[in-house]
Amino acid sequence: MRRAPQAPRLDHHALERYERIWLGVAVVMTVLLFVGVLSSLISGTYPRLSGQGGGHSMAVTKGRVDPANLAATPFARPGLVVDAAGQPVVNAQGTLDAYIVAGNFTFQPAVLRLPAGRPVTLHVTATDVAHGFQITGTNVNVELLPGHVATLTVTFRRSGEQHVICNEYCGLGHHNMITRFLVEPPAPAAKE
Ligand SMILES: [Cu+2]
Secondary structure, X not given: OXXXXXXXXXXXXXXXXXXXHHHHXXXXXXXXXXXXXXXXXXXXXXXXXXXXXXXXXXXXXXXXOOOOOHHHOHHHOOEEOEOOOOOEOEOOOOOEEEEEEEEOOEEEOOEEEEEOXXXXXXXXXXXXXXXXXXXOOOOOEEEEOEOEXXXXXXXXXXXXXXXXXXXXXXXXXXXXXXXXXXXXXXXOOOOO
8 A cells, every 4th residue: 555645845955055045045135134224334324323424414412300390490491492582592502402202192392493504402301102213214213211312413405394303112102202392483683
């Protein structure tokens, strides 16, 4: 009586051929990954903590704040720091200041108006849990932790609308956590 036909046996020459093929696939993938990382570094699309990239310049420093008592800090009034006449205040570093608070699935202010072409130092913190702060299409991308202030100086060279998203899952309302920057062209020089 004959036994049921079995699956064809692979001899070890065939196995070696498959191994060579898979080794080749792995080498090709490694090379593609290396080329991809290298080219993204050269083109500047890879996030960097300093220098220039994505059309904006920035620098990062860090500070602390009591998340339960923001009323005693500049975060009590989120937005661009302006004087009594509504004009942006230039700080000692020669930049403008803007304060942004992330918490309870929102960013405050809901819309931040900024002038194009002027360095703005963004001070961003979280009140409740860890959030993300990413200006889409740029290399501005920081993690926000309650009690910590992320400080970064950004120059928006072009006017227009920029979207800011939370890219770190923070709870049920995470997907609604989005805000806008309205980058406005520099005010025309006053006419005499
Ligand atoms: Cu969030």
